[in-house]
Amino acid sequence: MKFANDKDFMASLRELFAKSGRFARAAQQVLKVIELAERKTKVEEVFQGLVTTNHGESRVQHCTKYDLMGACRLVTVQHDGICLFLFTGSHDDCDEWLERNKGKRFHLKSSQQGRVIESTRVTEDISNPSRRLTTTSDLAPGMLWEKLPARYFQVLCEGLEPDYVDQLKSLTSIVSDDELVDLALLAPDERRDVLYDTFDLLKGGQVQEAKGRVDQYKGTVLPLSDAAASDIIEAVSGDEVVLMGDVDKELFEHFVKTASFEKWMMYLHPGQREFAKKDFNGPTKLTGVSGSGKTSVLIHRAIRLARVYAGEKVLVLTLNRALSKLIKDLVHAALGSDAPENLEIKSFWELCKDKLASVEPQNKLIYSDKTVATNEFAISEHIDDIWAEYYERRNNNADAKVLWPLHKTLLARGIYPADYVRQEFDYLRSALAPSEREQYLSLEREGRAIPLEERYRQSVIAGLAAWEKKMSVVGAVDYLGLTTALYKHIDKLTPEYRSILVDEMQDFGTVELKIIRRLVAPGQNDIFLCGDTAQSVLTKYHKLSDANIDVVGRSHSIVKNYRNSREILLAASQLFDRNRAVFAGATNIEILNPEFANFSSPPPLLLEAESLQGELAHALGHLKSRMEELGAARTKACIAVCGFSQAELEDLASQVGLQVLTGETNVVAGKVFLSDLEQTKGFEFDSMIILNCSTVAIPHPLLPAEESYRELCKLYVAMTRGKTELIVSYSKGPSSFIERVTDCFTEGSWSDYSSAMTLHVTKFRSARFSAEPVLQNETLDADAVLMFPEAAGLSTSAQDKLIQLVPGINRFRGRKQLTWKRFDGCYDALKNSPSLQSINSVSEGVWTELDALHKRISLRQTEPVKPTREILSLKSRPIGK
Incomplete structure (x- = not known):
């Protein structure tokens, strides 16, 4: 006998346990059943001590219910060699679940992984309201038939009159059951039930079930009631039903007992699971669309490898410090004290600082992105402020004068030099070590649109040396400065990790990849790279081959999105599709076409305000109302601001009392966060609000249009952080990126959607959005x-x-x-x-x-x-x- 969990079971068990008292005791009974199912093969042994309910259950085919303590129930399906755990809860909760799932039938469907178990709902008698499906509408816009792949709709319409097909095409999510019944009854007898069921399921956003219903009608799936024992033996875990043997037992129990833990950490879908469990004979690259669970795969794989190589260190590495902290928090929440001691989770920043502390202990205080306050009256400076001081040659520091010819010629091109040169410094440092920088004079600057003569490249090299000296003097360092400092000691680095798993690998430059290569010896499962080139947001030189990392024959991808509603992902996907022209200057960018998740939400909003301050005030007012309506537990939110640096955001956050996404942010515990676009990468939020998506902010109006694809990637990243709510906001006109996809949004004014909170913001501190008078400045030469x-x-x-x-x-x-x-x-x-x-x-x-x-x-x-x-x-x- 095989045992498996249906898609609703885990969450129902967690909710039952969270109720405490008699409900928690009932949940413990279920956990005992699951424990027995891991080592027993007979139903009577697994359910020993439990009795079936007095009344049978006809709403779900092959259903068996068990009585639990405290008038609770455990709902299962048992048939010819398999037992599916469907739902558990109080008597009323189970009854409500059964009513919602009336007509549920399981079947076996062939997939790339093998035969998976899926389900759909089937009307027993279309003329009897109590025996036909009644799905609550999700009120999604658009025509229902467009949610189905064309081949499925063609099967439904084969042989039907064109006028009748037109009526089917006119159906929307607000169609009533009676209207749907009347229309279905006009079809041939053998087509009535499947037509009614398919469109009823589509009305509720249940696209996967609707496809399953058509599959049953076509006969391309094997109903569980017709399956032989040999068919059951071949069954593998799928998106809906997961076999017990594929569930991490420790993670499962922690999930049940920790109500705050994220569901996605628990189960891996089939397309993800193979990459978590498979061994690879060398470096491996896994790319995937946003929301496909790449980070989840990486975490599960890291835990598995840490257990397999128990005596050796395994490292999970991220570029984003906030993401590193989130992964640490999630692993702790999942495993607690059972987390493998040999598993390390670090940002690349932390890794460099740790290594430098051992080879340059005298410089420990230098390696920070803020200066160290020397006394109680001193104020630490952010690296962004130090850059402005250096580049603008303030405080009698003329080191950046060497960049003046380049500065002037960039100005003549309509380019803002301070931003472009800083990006060029990053590009150079990501490509070449200090000892190799003469190669920059002839380097093919892939992805950089502005050609630079040798004299300008010489000035970049000299200017970068002066910038590095400046940071050393003031006692601070930017991210790539830290990488450069460590690379000087690369010959001292030795393989100390058995495996290194890298998240968001597309944002690692070649120099960083060379350091990673030195820290792990070549061999099986040595390097696992996870990412999405369509989310490349940094100006870096990235070549795996230059770092001696060969993934030929070991590159894979996953395209199913599990995070975002269909409406949010459609808007984000169209953002790429309709702005493809900006990728003309991009190299090594592969845009994967995503498969949509199986749920809907209202379309994303595109809202206008009179000013950026008005946008923020309305956004906070909206989130306050949403929390009051839905509860704080269901409103984890992020407000991202286009066109602001990290230092500027931190200044703004301190004025409005919000947390900024940084390496110290506790994302698991917090509720509302402020961020730039790129720092949102790797996270997910119930509500995602993007402010300042205006024509003057994105794409950067004073940087090369040929390089604006990076900003498009940043916007895509931020949009796909929202699971069920996305709001894009602007003033003074929307971004050209957004103008091309307005039909994917509901447009309006902020004032029509929310009240504005009163803000006490004295200024929006931004190089491009300053409100400071400057013409009377004494030093305005x-x-x-x-x-x-x-x-x-x-x-x-x-x-x-x-x-x-x-x-x-x-x-x-x-x-x-x-x-x-x-x-x-x-x-x-x-x-x-x-x-x-x-x-x-x-x-x-x-x-x-x-x-x-x-x-x-x-x-x-x-x-x-x-x-x-x-x-x-x-x-x-x-x-x-």
Whole structure:
């Protein structure tokens, strides 16, 4: 006799245990039954001590119910060599479940894994309301027939009159049972039941069951009632029914007894399970669509390998520190003290810090992304602030002057140099170690759209050296700086792990991959890489072959999405499909077509507010109402903000009292989080709200359009974090990415959907969304002006003239002023005296540019930076080879 769990059983057992008292005692009886099912083969041995209920059960075929303590019940299906655990709960809970699943029948269906057990519901008598299906509508938009794959709908319509098919195509989720019955009765006798059942199931969003109902009608599946003992023996676990032998016993019991633990950690679907259990003879790569459970596979695989290699260390490695902490919390929740002691879970940041502590103990305090406060009055600085100080040459630090020629030519291209150069530093450090950087002069910069002549590449190398020196002096380091520091000692690194499993592998650069390769010896199950190239969000050089990691013949993929509703995943998938043009400059990006999950939700919302602050106020008001309505337990939410750096988000979060997704965030315990787009990767939330998805924020208007695919990937990542609710928000016009998929959203105004919370935000601190007046700044000379995003698009001749006229010093020749201390003073003088323009050789074209620049800076207090038509037209100009 085989024993297996149906899809609702585990959650019902957990809920029964969570009720405590007599209900928990009943749950313990069920756990005892499960324990016996692991080692007994006869039904009477497994259910010893339990008696069947007095009344039989006709609502589910082959159903047997058992009495438990406290008037509780255990519902099973038993037939010819198999026993399926369906549901357990109080008498009323079981009765409600049976009514919802009236007509449930199981069958065997062939799949890639083998014959799996699935179910559907079947009407016994269409003319009798008590014996036909009655599915509650999910109120999803669109036509029901479009939810079915075309081949299934063709089977239903074969031989039917075109007018009748048109009536079927007109059905929506609000069709009444009576209307559906009347329409089904117009079909031939043998087609009535299957037509009614299929569309009734589609009405409730039960697409998988609807397909199963058509399969039963076609005869392409084997009903369990017709299956022989040999057929049962061949059965394997599927998405709906999981055989007892495929359940991790320790995880199962912890799940039942820990109501807060995430369900997805418990069961692996068949498409996932093989990768958790299979041994591979060398490095292996598993790619999968968002929501396909890659992280879950990795966790289960890591636990298994840690147990197999009990005397050796196994490492789970992530790039994102917050994700690393989440995995630690989930493993602890799942296994508690039973977690393998040899299993380590770290972010790459933590790994580098640990290794550096052993080889450079004297520099322990340097390796942080914030400076260390030297006394109680000192304020630690974030690495983003240190970058701004370095690049803008503040506090008498001129080290970045070497980048000035590159800065000017990028400005002329309409590009914001501070962001582009920082990305280029990351690209260089991810590709080459410090000792190898001369190779950068001839490196094929895959994925970078702006060609750089050798002189500019030389300045990048010199500028990067100065940036690394700056970080060392102030006592802080950015992420890739930490990697670079460790790589200097790569010859000292030795294989200390039996296996390393890497999550989100597409965001690891070649240098990081080389370090990973050194820490594990080649062999069976040595490296397991998990990820999705369509979620590549960082500017890095990534080549497995350069790191001596060969996955040829060991690359696999999974495409079934289990996380998102059909409506959310459709919007995210269409975001990629309709913006494919931006991938023209991308390399090594593979977009997998996902299979949809088997549940629906309302369509995602696209909402507008008057300002970014209004967006945030309404988002918080919406979540407050949602928590009051659904309860905090069902409202884990994230608010992601486009166009903000981590430091800027932390500043905003401190003003509104929210947690930011960082390496210290307890995601399991928390409820509402603030994040940028990329930090959301690897998480899932009941509600996902994306703010500032505006034309001025994403894609970055002052970076190359040819590289905007990374920002599209970030937006896709954030959208697919939402399980059942997604809201995309904007002000001042929606992003061009979103404009192409508005039909996948319900559009409206925030004010129509929620009340705004009162916020006490003094400022939105952002390089591109600042509301600070700057024209009266005492140090607003030419160099300072040319650091502003507003200066992007200024021609080289206009820049040179600005530098000549505004060096930061007032100089005169007699009564005639030659140079100015501040830009506003120079502008006013030239505007009021056209003759002065002539005297200072300011051409009409240059004056037009300076006048437009002054206007853009003047708007800084009320408007975020946005590109002008002139700036956009400049983006096609080459600046080198």
